[in-house]
Amino acid sequence: MSNRVVNILVPVISVILGLLVGAIVMLVSGYDPVLGYTALWNGIFGDAYAIGETIRQITPYLLAGLSVAFAFRTGLFNIGVEGQLLVGWFAASYVGIAFDLPMYIHLPFAIIAAALAGAAWAFIPGLLKAKLQVHEVIVTIMMNYIALHTTNAMIKVVSDGGDNTGTINPSASLKSAFFESITDYSRLHYGIFIALAMVLLMWFILEKTTTGYELKAVGFNKHASEYAGMNVNKNIILSMVIAGAFAGLAGAMEALGTFQYANVKGGFTGIGFDGIAVALLGANTPLGVIFGAVLFGSLKYGALNMPNEAGIPVEIVSIVIAIIIFFVACGYVIRYFLEKANKKKEAK
Amino acid sequence: MSFLDVLYFIIPSAIFYAAPLIFVAIGGVFSERSGVINIGLEGLMVMGAFIGILFNLMFVDTFGAMTPWVSLIAAMLVSGLFSVMHAVASISFRADQTISGVAINMLGVAIALFSVKMIYNKGQTDYIQERFIRFDIPLLSDIPVIGPMFFKDVYGTSILAIGVAVMAWFVIYKTPFGLRLRAVGEHPMAADTMGVNVTKMRYIAVILSGALAGLGGAVYSQSISGEFSHTTINGQGFMALAAMIFGKWHPLGALGAALFFGFAQALSIVGGQIPYVKEVPTYFLHILPYALTILAVAGFIGKANAPKASGIPYIKGKR
Numbered sequence: 001m002s003n004r005v006v007n008i009l010v011p012v013i014s015v016i017l018g019l020l021v022g023a024i025v026m027l028v029s030g031y032d033p034v035l036g037y038t039a040l041w042n043g044i045f046g047d048a049y050a051i052g053e054t055i056r057q058i059t060p061y062l063l064a065g066l067s068v069a070f071a072f073r074t075g076l077f078n079i080g081v082e083g084q085l086l087v088g089w090f091a092a093s094y095v096g097i098a099f100d101l102p103m104y105i106h107l108p109f110a111i112i113a114a115a116l117a118g119a120a121w122a123f124i125p126g127l128l129k130a131k132l133q134v135h136e137v138i139v140t141i142m143m144n145y146i147a148l149h150t151t152n153a154m155i156k157v158v159s160d161g162g163d164n165t166g167t168i169n170p171s172a173s174l175k176s177a178f179f180e181s182i183t184d185y186s187r188l189h190y191g192i193f194i195a196l197a198m199v200l201l202m203w204f205i206l207e208k209t210t211t212g213y214e215l216k217a218v219g220f221n222k223h224a225s226e227y228a229g230m231n232v233n234k235n236i237i238l239s240m241v242i243a244g245a246f247a248g249l250a251g252a253m254e255a256l257g258t259f260q261y262a263n264v265k266g267g268f269t270g271i272g273f274d275g276i277a278v279a280l281l282g283a284n285t286p287l288g289v290i291f292g293a294v295l296f297g298s299l300k301y302g303a304l305n306m307p308n309e310a311g312i313p314v315e316i317v318s319i320v321i322a323i324i325i326f327f328v329a330c331g332y333v334i335r336y337f338l339e340k341a342n343k344k345k346e347a348k
Numbered sequence: 349m350s351f352l353d354v355l356y357f358i359i360p361s362a363i364f365y366a367a368p369l370i371f372v373a374i375g376g377v378f379s380e381r382s383g384v385i386n387i388g389l390e391g392l393m394v395m396g397a398f399i400g401i402l403f404n405l406m407f408v409d410t411f412g413a414m415t416p417w418v419s420l421i422a423a424m425l426v427s428g429l430f431s432v433m434h435a436v437a438s439i440s441f442r443a444d445q446t447i448s449g450v451a452i453n454m455l456g457v458a459i460a461l462f463s464v465k466m467i468y469n470k471g472q473t474d475y476i477q478e479r480f481i482r483f484d485i486p487l488l489s490d491i492p493v494i495g496p497m498f499f500k501d502v503y504g505t506s507i508l509a510i511g512v513a514v515m516a517w518f519v520i521y522k523t524p525f526g527l528r529l530r531a532v533g534e535h536p537m538a539a540d541t542m543g544v545n546v547t548k549m550r551y552i553a554v555i556l557s558g559a560l561a562g563l564g565g566a567v568y569s570q571s572i573s574g575e576f577s578h579t580t581i582n583g584q585g586f587m588a589l590a591a592m593i594f595g596k597w598h599p600l601g602a603l604g605a606a607l608f609f610g611f612a613q614a615l616s617i618v619g620g621q622i623p624y625v626k627e628v629p630t631y632f633l634h635i636l637p638y639a640l641t642i643l644a645v646a647g648f649i650g651k652a653n654a655p656k657a658s659g660i661p662y663i664k665g666k667r
């Protein structure tokens with residue numbers, strides 16, 4: 001079995017194992033797994049509305065996955081997508097409300113504001129990692145909570161003590177009348193094109209530019225890169241900043257597309273943490289991120305149908321996703337068994 | 349309100365909010381000192397909080413006033429068992445410990461909420477009837493100034509928390525077990541050469557951290573929230589992680605940091621009733637623990653160094 005096949009088999013086996021564990025959990029808890037997974041399937045593909053909403057859910061997952069994957073390629077673990085997304089969400093909403101401009105200026109302005117906010121939020125852990133060798137995991141976790149409280153405080157300021165910024169001006173909206181008409185008024189918006197363009201952009205940066213080559217080199221071996229004359233510190237900061245921009249864009253999708261506002265939150269959206277799952281499943285490649293985002297976005301949205309149709313709590317899907325991450329993380333064991341099975345076959 | 353009255357008011361509530369953080373942070377110290385990063389503290393704590401409430405509601409008729417204490421043991425057992433998953437992944441299966449921790453966090457919340465909805469058919473449990481109760485410590489509470497500050501209206505769990513922290517310090521720094529634990533976290537190969545079973549030590553440490561995180565969660569849910577829902581823990585585990593780092597991976601440091609973070613939390617909740625403090629926007633009190641932790645790891649408040657082998661799976665024979 002070639003290395004390539006094994007690399008694809010590990011996530012596939014993990015997904016199967018995850019769904020299997022989910023079925024067992026349902027069985028043990030006295031639910032019918034067949035009914036449950038049928039409800040999940042219908043929740044994803046049931047009708048035009050469901051399909052529209054599923055793609056809508058996939059949009060921020062794509063960007064969150066890209067964010068984690070991009071940083072990973074430079075050897076950085078961006079667990080701070082959640083915070084970068086929140087500041088991006090707020091920035092896009094703020095620009096959407098505070099300005100009144102023609103659409104061709106307003107919309108790009110709001111989107112870029114979100115990307116910049118996310119980038120700025122990720123700059124701090126990048127800088128600390130590069131200059132002071134502070135572990136980015138710790139800093140980004142802390143930055144998540146600071147982002148949560150900061151955006152909540154700022155929404156209160158903007159709305160004079162309220163919990164909601166109010167709806168953005170239509171000139172900054174990603175809403176799509178066309179998508180609404182074909183998906184039975186789902187909230188599917190044009191953001192999906194931005195997300196897919198970013199997937200292409202990540203591929204282009206990593207595979208076709210010198211900068212991308214350097215970023216990957218730093219991820220493979222910091223010392224060798226330094227010896228080859230690359231500026232390791234600059235690349236670490238750059239990688240975090242680009243990752244943060246992707247996460248900020250994920251926030252823009254929520255602000256300008258799905259919700260059209262920003263509101264005070266009691267906790268995290270979960271998109272950032274699911275982004276880790278997306279990137280991990282996709283082996284941190286642009287194409288892989290598409291697969292990961294489609295899978296997890298669909299699961300997450302489809303699960304909402306499970307309580308209605310099968311009486312099963314939606315959290316079952318979070319259990320499945322967590323188990324999938326767990327198995328992908330334990331890839332060593334799956335590889336070990338695959339190799340063993342392979343050797344047996346060869347011996348025969 | 350005089351200054352002394354403010355202290356009488358704020359110090360007990362600071363200790364009250366700090367107690368769960370202390371347990372969880374000490375759990376983190378054990379795990380990280382053995383070389384296993386445990387980001388899963390939040391999920392383990394959620395599990396403990398849920399089991400604490402569940403057990404309390406189910407067995408309140410059997411155990412009466414002792415129920416909260418018995419629930420603590422149940423929560424410790426379940427969270428300890430749950431942490432075995434993290435141990436297997438990060439020690440035996442050589443998984444990325446941060447990712448395994450992320451999975452534990454998601455799984456903890458998901459299992460707890462799934463069970464709540466299954467058992468109660470709604471998003472939260474009922475309120476418990478038997479909570480931890482406050483009491484005055486005889487004699488000590490009569491001491492002027494210090495008495496009302498530290499010995500009046502205290503919770504048994506707070507005393508237990510401080511006791512656990514001191515005990516952890518003793519175990520880690522004064523016993524052969526602690527020496528081995530630290531050796532395994534700093535230089536596993538050297539420890540292995542000297543005949544220390546690295547895998548066993550790390551398993552024990554991770555399970556200990558799981559049990560302590562469960563304990564902290566159950567203390568939180570049974571003394572502060574009184575029920576369990578998706579917002580019950582909401583970041584307390586990460587704050588405990590912050591306390592551990594701010595305390596520089598030292599049990600007494602973690603104790604101090606947890607007390608300080610508890611103080612910040614208490615201020616943000618009851619600060620509105622205190623002169624001067626109420627002028628400070630609660631926003632600053634909310635972000636204080638996190639901002640301080642960043643400053644601490646960045647070395648602005650003394651250098652904080654993680655155990656050397658933390659995060660690296662030990663593979664025998666590999667240099």
